[in-house]
Amino acid sequence: MSLSFGREYLAIPGPSVIPDKVLQAMHQPSPNIYEGPFAETINSIKRDLKQVAGTSGNVALYAANGHGVWDAALSNMAANGEEILVLATGQFALHWSELAKSQGLNIQILSFGNRATINTAKVWNSLKNDKGQNIKAILVPHVDTATSVRNDIMALRCILDELGHPAILCADIIASLGTDAVKLDEWGIDVAVAACQKGLMTPAGIGILFFNKKAEEARDALGQINAHWDWRIRASSDQIYPSFFGTPPTQQVFGLRAALDMLLREEGLETALRRHKVLAEVIWSAIDKWSHPDGIRMTVLDPAIRSHGVTSVEAVNGGGIKLQKWVTEHMGLTLGRGLGMAGPSDPECRDFFRIGHMGHVNGHMVLGILGAIDTGLKALNIPHGGGALAAATSAIADFTKSQTPTSI
Numbered sequence: 249m250s251l252s253f254g255r256e257y258l259a260i261p262g263p264s265v266i267p268d269k270v271l272q273a274m275h276q277p278s279p280n281i282y283e284g285p286f287a288e289t290i291n292s293i294k295r296d297l298k299q300v301a302g303t304s305g306n307v308a309l310y311a312a313n314g315h316g317v318w319d320a321a322l323s324n325m326a327a328n329g330e331e332i333l334v335l336a337t338g339q340f341a342l343h344w345s346e347l348a349k350s351q352g353l354n355i356q357i358l359s360f361g362n363r364a365t366i367n368t369a370k371v372w373n374s375l376k377n378d379k380g381q382n383i384k385a386i387l388v389p390h391v392d393t394a395t396s397v398r399n400d401i402m403a404l405r406c407i408l409d410e411l412g413h414p415a416i417l418c419a420d421i422i423a424s425l426g427t428d429a430v431k432l433d434e435w436g437i438d439v440a441v442a443a444c445q446k447g448l449m450t451p452a453g454i455g456i457l458f459f460n461k462k463a464e465e466a467r468d469a470l471g472q473i474n475a476h477w478d479w480r481i482r483a484s485s486d487q488i489y490p491s492f493f494g495t496p497p498t499q500q501v502f503g504l505r506a507a508l509d510m511l512l513r514e515e516g517l518e519t520a521l522r523r524h525k526v527l528a529e530v531i532w533s534a535i536d537k538w539s540h541p542d543g544i545r546m547t548v549l550d551p552a553i554r555s556h557g558v559t560s561v562e563a564v565n566g567g568g569i570k571l572q573k574w575v576t577e578h579m580g581l582t583l584g585r586g587l588g589m590a591g592p593s594d595p596e597c598r599d600f601f602r603i604g605h606m607g608h609v610n611g612h613m614v615l616g617i618l619g620a621i622d623t624g625l626k627a628l629n630i631p632h633g634g635g636a637l638a639a640a641t642s643a644i645a646d647f648t649k650s651q652t653p654t655s656i
């Protein structure tokens with residue numbers, strides 16, 4: 249027998265845990281899509297999404313997953329044969345660049361490996377060498393979900409401004425929206441790609457594109473593009489049908505409405521971001537204690553460039569895949585697979601796994617993940633240091649003590 253029978257826990261970096269309130273909000277018949285209050289439901293979601301992303305610009309919605317809005321963003325930024333610069337800190341930007349290639353775009357990739365952030369000097373050089381300023385857009389992940397590296401996007405805006413380069417700065421904020429601080433306007437991001445199934449706690453199906461005035465003008469200069477991906481009608485209309493260019497994913501809209509209420513009104517955005525940071529630090533404190541040269545360790549060494557919603561972990565000698573199987577079989581916990589972290593000798597990324605801790609996650613859930621991993625390390629005889637769970641519980645206790653005490 250195993251101890252997995254009970255509530256299963258999918259602790260992967262998306263789809264994330266769906267709150268009961270979101271599930272319940274979705275459990276209702278489809279609304280009238282010709283007229284009535286559903287238009288305001290959609291419009292209120294657009295307003296709230298802009299608040300979460302820190303922008304007063306435009307937002308367009310799509311019945312699509314993240315790959316769909318990757319495509320949508322490209323279609324609105326560049327035409328066949330035009331040049332795009334891709335800054336890769338992991339698998340996700342590379343997948344995005346494949347999609348761009350399939351659209352006939354001319355791709356230049358700067359890759360910074362799987363454990364480091366963007367080298368701004370290299371970006372500076374690439375843009376400076378672009379004498380004709382032919383690069384139309386820069387694609388960059390804010391958080392790369394495969395490596396769990398978080399990049400400083402504002403630093404890229406500074407480079408573009410200093411060089412007077414007109415490229416559109418386009419960030420993938422799919423893994424960071426609602427999880428890490430995202431400030432589109434302050435950071436000078438022209439276009440941002442998001443989706444609802446990560447920090448926004450809703451089943452996959454709503455893709456989100458943010459774009460500012462500059463991006464809007466660049467889009468207008470392109471002339472005719474694929475009408476389905478065109479962000480203009482979706483962003484400008486307050487009517488139901490044009491907002492999703494067809495039938496809206498009605499139940500997802502209800503779910504996202506409930507999730508945004510939780511995020512912005514129940515908990516508050518700042519508090520939610522703080523919760524993510526504290527819980528991420530709790531996870532890292534445990535991994536630091538486990539750390540062992542023949543066992544398990546963090547892949548991203550500098551905490552300042554780590555995502556607060558996903559953590560990539562290395563466990564050598566196939567420890568990554570063994571642990572994933574063990575915690576599923578014995579604990580009812582699913583961890584994320586390693587993605588693109590290893591070379592050709594390990595195409596399955598057997599030496600890696602990821603912990604998803606984005607969205608609807610609290611202290612006992614994180615301790616459950618850490619307890620299950622700690623148990624697996626023991627059961628599988630994977631070399632590791634001791635004191636990880638004590639470090640995690642102390643980190644939480646210390647955090648609560650640092651808060652204003654509540655009277656009983």
Ligand SMILES: *Cc1c(COP(=O)(O)O)cnc(C)c1O
Nearest residue numbers: 313314315340391393420422423
């Ligand atoms: C999840 C994710 C995607 C892909 O989203 P899908 O909905 O699976 O298409 C793209 N980029 C980042 C950073 C992600 O985390």
